[in-house]
Amino acid sequence: MKIIVLVKQVPNTTQIKVDPVKGTLIRDGVESIINPDDRASVESALRIKDQIPGTHVRVITMGPKQAVGMLKELYGMGVDDCVLVNDPIFAGADTWATSLTLSKAISLYEFDLIIAGRQAIDGDTAQVGPQVAEFLNVPQVTYVARVEDVNESNITVVKSYEDMEEKIRVSFPCLITTLADQIKARLGNFKLVWNSDEKSIPILTATDLKAEPHEVGLRGSLTQVKKTFVKSVSQKGQMIKDDLDLAAKTIADIIHQNNHA
């Protein structure tokens, strides 16, 4: 079986703070990590590989050259091949252009199953998985909480909704997007980590993908960012310190008001 996993390197957004004076993001010292949902995707792929011998797992990432570090880490977990999609003209891509570029990269390889993360924690859009599936004209199952069963021709997954779960069987080729919540990823294997330095990482450029400059990156994007801003950090309300009794009375009073509203 051939699996392609889409992995994105992202800044650890839980470490990002807003500079209250300048009103900008403080990104210094914020580490780059493997997007949490994508880590779950890699783990799901590796579990299939553990179960079905001969399974080949290839990771594709689009991003800056520094992503090579992340790819080595993934080799350490046990993936077979990693590909970096990198070209200056890919920069500034929205989800449309990202998905188009990734689908062109995927088309260079054979695949039964594509696994993406539900969403990346920097952009938070959850759009790239479904759009890649559309460009490749394959069925998709998003919000996959866990894989129940897999064989050479199809996969059975549990999709999680707000108020229900569905057990879905989908034939290959297809794309699924995973949730990190229930899929805990393995650590790197010492020997594989050791050997990961020797692994080659092919880089695919726009020429390799036969991508026209007007289809990719900022130029190929259908949406544009008009402006960005940070939320104004202002204390909205009243504060009570050191007076437990006043605090308790005030809270009780607010509860009463709301109970009789």
Place this chain on the structure above:
Amino acid sequence: MNVKDIFVYIEVREDHAIDAGFQLLSLSQTLKEQYAAKGIAQDVVAVICGHNVDKHIADCHKYGADKVIVVDHEILRFPTTEAITSALAKVIETYHPECFLVGATVVGRDIAPRVAARVGTGLTADATHLEVDPSEDSRLLLMTRPAFGGNLYGTIICPFSYPQMSSIRPEVFVKVVYDKPVVDPIRINFEFKPTHKIEVLERLVKHKEGADLKSAHMIVAGGRSMVNHIEKLQSFATKIDASFAASRGLVESGKVGKDIQVGQTGVSVRPALYIACGISGAAQHTAGMENAQTIIAINTDPEASIFQFSHLGVVGDAIEVLKRVEMYL
């Protein structure tokens, strides 16, 4: 090509039309007024996809639809990706809407990107604020959304392609009773042959503890530090007739279910009163509760960012404070 009108996807699951769609109809009436102020006439059009859905038409008009398009087909009884994508793409290709809004539910976030890719337009995810560009001669929607876990906001435009599409989180906007006159719906003849080999084997409706959170009048929420006091918070919530919710910090402890997590990857709520007990106020949490009418935060750390959102902030031990509150109830 004449592009016109604001379309809203009304998601129907089996017999139930999801509130998110109605909220967007009401929002669209506001956008319609903003367009009207610029001399651009738009109608608000509800697109209902499902099976035997005529019963939802009246509600669409009630919450702001000027017109209703019905796509009725047995296969749409549950919203499957392939069928809904085809239905909505057909609607878009037939009517050329100027704007197309979709609730960012699990279904909405599954189909909207696929529809956008199929019809060749841009899509803004999870917008929290929409307005018509005030500058002259512009028909653009300004779609503002959080990124970087809510630390940064971006205003997105879709200048080259139509429709201007956005998904919008449920509960960010409220449904308003507009009581538009009920008119005969436009019925689309939808023929569909599935080609994707995909099959739903089982559907398990979960009784989610958090199901009532969306509509809760009052919520008491606990954070990571409340891990040993969950029963106390729950009994306090019961006493004041509030629902109980949690931050991801508390959910991660494994003592409460993910169903009651409020925030970016949990439920969005808009109660009259939200009492945050021992919650630090990370952007991913506040994204789901900042629309509460009144927010009370109790936290031992005077610098906690939750205080930037609260109307009343109390520096202190949450359990001690609540114990004292009970004396005054």
